[in-house]
Every structure is written in C-alpha cells, then in structure tokens.
Amino acid sequence: MLLTVNEVYKDFSQEGSFFLASKKPVLKGVSLQLAQGECLGLIGESGSGKSTLGRMMIGIEPPDRGEVLFDGQNIYKSAGWGKRADWRQKISAVFQDYTSSVNPRFQVWQIIGEPMHTRRRAASAGTMERIAYLLEKVGLHGGHVNRYPHELSGGQLQRVCIARAIATNPAFILLDEPVSSLDVSVQVQVMDLLASLKEEFNLSYLFISHDLAAVAYLCDRALFFAEGEIVEEVPRIMELGRVKAAYSRKLLHSVLDFSEGAADCHCRLAGVTE
Numbered sequence: 701m702l703l704t705v706n707e708v709y710k711d712f713s714q715e716g717s718f719f720l721a722s723k724k725p726v727l728k729g730v731s732l733q734l735a736q737g738e739c740l741g742l743i744g745e746s747g748s749g750k751s752t753l754g755r756m757m758i759g760i761e762p763p764d765r766g767e768v769l770f771d772g773q774n775i776y777k778s779a780g781w782g783k784r785a786d787w788r789q790k791i792s793a794v795f796q797d798y799t800s801s802v803n804p805r806f807q808v809w810q811i812i813g814e815p816m817h818t819r820r821r822a823a824s825a826g827t828m829e830r831i832a833y834l835l836e837k838v839g840l841h842g843g844h845v846n847r848y849p850h851e852l853s854g855g856q857l858q859r860v861c862i863a864r865a866i867a868t869n870p871a872f873i874l875l876d877e878p879v880s881s882l883d884v885s886v887q888v889q890v891m892d893l894l895a896s897l898k899e900e901f902n903l904s905y906l907f908i909s910h911d912l913a914a915v916a917y918l919c920d921r922a923l924f925f926a927e928g929e930i931v932e933e934v935p936r937i938m939e940l941g942r943v944k945a946a947y948s949r950k951l952l953h954s955v956l957d958f959s960e961g962a963a964d965c966h967c968r969l970a971g972v973t974e
C-alpha cells in the first residue's frame with residue numbers, strides 16, 4: 701500500500717473563557733489506505749477535519765496519536781518531522797487558494813523550479829528544459845515561463861501550481877479543493893488535466909471536495925467524513941448515489957439530486973465539457 705493512515709487523532713486548542721483554553725478533537729481515530737494510482741475522494745461539511753487529515757498525510761500536521769505510513773515508513777518518525785527525507789520528494793499538494801500558494805515576486809519558472817531547489821536568479825539549461833516540459837504537460841507554453849502570477853488567469857496559475865506539484869515525480873498528491881476557486885468552465889478543464897496526469901504518471905490522489913460531481917468524475921472511491929470520523933465508504937464510485945448513512949444522504953441531496961445515481965453526476969459534468 702502506498703499510504704496508510706492508522707488510527708490518527710488530533711486535538712486543537714480552542715479559546716475558552718479568560719482562564720481556560722479547551723481542546724477540540726478534530727480527528728478521532730481515522731484510518732484509511734491509498735493504493736498506487738488510486739484516487740480517493742474525501743467529502744464532508746466545512747470544519748469536519750478534511751484539510752487537517754490532508755495536511756497530516758503530506759507530513760505537515762503531526763498526529764497526537766496514530767501513524768501515517770508512506771511506503772511502509774512512518775513519515776513522522778523515521779526521518780524526524782520537518783527533516784528532508786526521500787518520501788518528501790514523493791508527496792506533494794495542490795490547494796484551493798492558488799494565489800497564496802505562490803510567491804507573487806517569483807516568475808513562473810521560479811515557482812515550478814522551487815521543489816527542484818532552483819536558485820532564485822538562475823537555473824541550469826537542464827532545469828529550464830524540465831520546466832518547459834512540465835509547462836507543456838499542464839497545457840501552458842514557453843510564453844508563460846517568465847510571467848509573474850498577476851499576469852496569469854486563475855486557471856493558468858492553478859496549472860502552474862500543478863506543474864510545481866508534479867516537478868519532483870511524486871507518487872501521491874493531496875488535492876485540497878483544487879478547482880473550487882475557478883470558473884465552472886475552467887474547473888472542467890483542470891479536472892481533465894488532473895485525470896490525464898493521474899493516468900500518465902500513475903499518480904495517487906486524495907481529492908478533498910464539496911463538489912460531488914467532481915468526486916464522481918475523478919475518484920475511484922470515496923469517504924464521507926463528519927466531525928473527524930469516517931461515516932461511510934463508497935468502495936466503487938459508481939455507487940456514490942446509493943450511500944446509506946443519513947449524513948451522506950443529506951450531503952448528496954444538498955448538492956445534487958442523486959436519485960439516478962452517480963451516472964447522473966458524470967452526465968452533468970460531461971454536459972459542461974461538451
């Protein structure tokens with residue numbers, strides 16, 4: 701298994717009364733597994749702990765209890781949290797807010813070169829070649845290489861973030877609401893890009909989204925998440941419309957009418973692409 705999350709717990713301090721600060725449990729014994737080349741959807745209401753779990757799976761939010769194994773290695777123990785280790789090259793992320801994900805003073809080549817440890821002022825010919833290759837992979841071209849973030853559209857900037865995310869040949873990418881800030885027509889294009897990169901590079905994704913159509917389109921299976929716990933698993937995405945738990949049904953019906961099942965969802969998304 702590429703990634704294994706074993707019984708992870710996380711509490712955050714909460715402002716209490718003047719003298720007391722209470723602890724709020726945000727993850728309550730979550731376990732999951734992710735295989736190479738698989739896309740797992742994580743669906744849940746705002747504040748349910750999805751992003752906390754995502755951050756934990758990319759090595760930046762240590763659990764209070766439990767473990768996260770990448771290729772069998774406990775990412776918070778073996779190399780020490782915060783230190784460089786092989787697994788860091790194999791894990792990356794794309795977030796919802798592409799604007800704050802990049803340094804506004806960096807040009808596109810510097811942003812994409814960041815995980816390749818490119819120096820700020822110059823990059824080798826080999827690195828620039830690699831950057832050109834990555835730009836092409838995400839549907840951009842050489843004309844974008846010297847641009848600054850403010851000279852790009854939202855969709856183009858998110859494509860730059862995706863190029864940066866695949867720069868180190870990762871095995872796993874956290875996609876935390878990666879299309880939620882984009883216009884609907886651009887969302888579909890970026891979803892198509894994520895789907896084709898997954899196929900080409902056999903990537904594994906954890907796809908956090910409120911958009912059930914997007915989950916149905918991209919994911920192989922999905923988890924419904926509430927108050928720090930998995931409430932239901934959908935092992936085959938085509939069965940997304942047949943969830944049983946009251947919470948999952950409530951979420952489904954609040955977003956789309958799923959009475960026709962997940963196929964309906966595919967059709968709706970496909971309709972936008974036509």
Ligand SMILES: Nc1ncnc2c1ncn2[C@@H]1O[C@H](COP(=O)(O)OP(=O)(O)OP(=O)(O)O)[C@@H](O)[C@H]1O
Nearest residue numbers: 712713714726744745746747748749750751752753
């Ligand atoms: N560093 C932190 N310190 C204190 N509380 C935090 C911290 N990070 C998250 N929380 C709290 O943990 C809870 C879960 O947050 P999280 O962002 O994981 O939820 P989410 O399901 O991703 O929500 P959304 O869909 O709105 O992004 C929230 O109540 C949030 O305020």
